[in-house]
Amino acid sequence: MLRSRADLAWLLPPALVTPPPHDPIVEAEARSVIGLADVARARHLDRKPDMRAALRLLELAVLAEAARRDLAAGITVSDDDVRARLAAKPGRYDEFLLSHIFVAVGEGRGGITRTEEEAKRKVLELRRRIATGEDFANVARTESDDAATAEAAGELSSMFGRYMADEFFPFARMLKQDEVSQPIRGKLGYHLIRLEQRIPATAETARFLITQDIREERMPDRIAAAIREAKP
Template identity: 30%
Template sequence: MRLKAWIPLALVALMSPLSAVAEEVPLDRIVAVVNDDAIMHSQLESRVAQARNQLQSRNIQAPPGQALERQVLDRMIVEQIELQMAENANLNIDETQLNTTMRGIAKNNGLTLDQFADQLEQQGQTLAEVREQVRRELLIRQVQQSQVASKVTVSDREVDRFLEQNSQTSNASYHLAQILVAVPQSPTPDQVKQAQSKAQDLHQQLQNGADFQQLAVAQSDGAQALQGGDLGWRPAAQIPSIFAEVVPALSQGEVSQPIRSPSGFHLVKLLETRGNSGGKMTREQASQAIFQRKVNDELEAWTQEIRASAYIDNRLDQG
C-alpha cells in the first residue's frame, strides 16, 4: 500500500523507500552554505530521492543530469532561510498543534495514527522523522503568515471598487500551472533581457511539443517547480492580478506568452476550467478575494527578497 501525497512544499513524496545501504559509505560533503547553516550532500540525496518518487507518482519524467538536484537544492535553500527566520523570531509549534496535524494526515490517508506509523515503517520512515518534517513545514507557514499575509490589508474603498468592476463576477475557477523565469531584485537591463529571451525560448519549446510539466521541473524558478509547476485551482477573483486578464482568454491546454511581473517572466498554462455562471459577490467574499490575490502577488516577490538578502554559497557543481 502506498500512502498518497499529503502535504505540499517541503514534504513532497516523504514516503519514498530508503535505498539499500552501501557497503562503503562515502564521506559527506557540504553542497550549500546558507548564512550560518550547511546543507549536506546526504540531505540533498535524500530529498532528491523523495522528489523522484513524487514525480513518478504524478507520471512526470524527471529531468536529466543535475537539473533535479539543482531544483531540489534551491527549495532546500529557501526553506533553510525561512526556518532561520522562524528561529530568530522565536516561533515554535506546540505538541498539541503537531499532534492534531499528524492525526489529520493519518486520517487523510484513511488510517489511524498507529496504522500510519506502521505504514511509514514499512516504507523506511519513522513517525519521528515525519513529525520533524511536519514541524518544519508548519514553522515555514508561520513565517509566511507573519511576514506576508499578516501585512496585507484590504480597505473599504478597495472592496467598493472591486464590486463595481466585478458586479457580475464569473464563478469560474481555473486550474493553472506556471513556469517562472526569475529576475534578481533591481535587475540590470541585460538581466531582464536574458530572462525574457529564456522565457521566449521556453515558450517556443512548448509550441514545438515539449512537455510542460517536465520543462517546469527542469527550468522553472517557481516554488511549484517540483510539482510540474502546478498552481492548483484558483477562483477567478483570486487569480494573481498579473494573470487576471490573460487566463480567461486562454483555451484549455493553452500556454500564455511570457507575462512580466516584478519576479520575472511567467508562462501560464490553463489546465482546466469549471463553472462559468455569473453571480453577485458579497462584501465579505470580495474582501477575501482581494486579500488572497494580494498574498499571491506578494509571496513570490518576498521569497526572492529573503533569498537575495541571505548569504548563500552554492557548491553543488563544485563537487
C-alpha cells in the first residue's frame, strides 16, 4: 500500500529521530509525499475505513517507538556495570582485524565443486602449507573461494567481537598475533582465520556497546512492567 520510498525523517522532531543530513533531493521527494497527502485529505480519502485503519496502525507504531525510546533512556548503566560486563564477556568488545581463507563445500571459485570430505582435505592442506612457511596472503589470493576478499589477500573489515559470527568468535578470541586457526566449519564451507591485530576494549571504548547490550537485555522486563502499569 505504501509506495513511497521518500525519507520523511527530517520532518520529525529531534526527540524522536536523529535528524538526517540536509539533502535537497530527499526533501523535495518528501514534500511531494506531503502534497499527495493533502490531495488525499481534499478528496476525503482519509475517511475511508481502510485508510482510517492504516492511519491508526501508523499511529500505534510511532507511539510504540516513542515509548520504547523513553523506557530505554530510563535504564542506567553504571561504571560498575561496564566493568563487570567486560570481565564477564572477554573479547566481545575487543576490535579484531582478521584475514581468512574460505574453502567452499559445493561449488567454489572457478566452478570447482567439492564434497564435504574434499573441502576438509583441501583446507587442511592449505593450513599445512602456511604452517610450513607459505605466505598466508599469497595462499588467500590464489586458493580462497571468497573471490571478494581473495583480491585483498583475505583481509576482512575490522569488527568487534560482538558482531562476529558465533562459529568464529570462540576461535578468534583465542588466537595470538599472526596465528592461524584450525579449520572452522561455517555455513557454506571451511575457513582459516588469521589474527592480524586485536585492540583490547577499555571501559571507555566499550561503554556505548555495553550500554546497548544491557538495555536490550533489560528492555523486555521493562516493557512488560510498563504495559501492566498502563492497564486500567
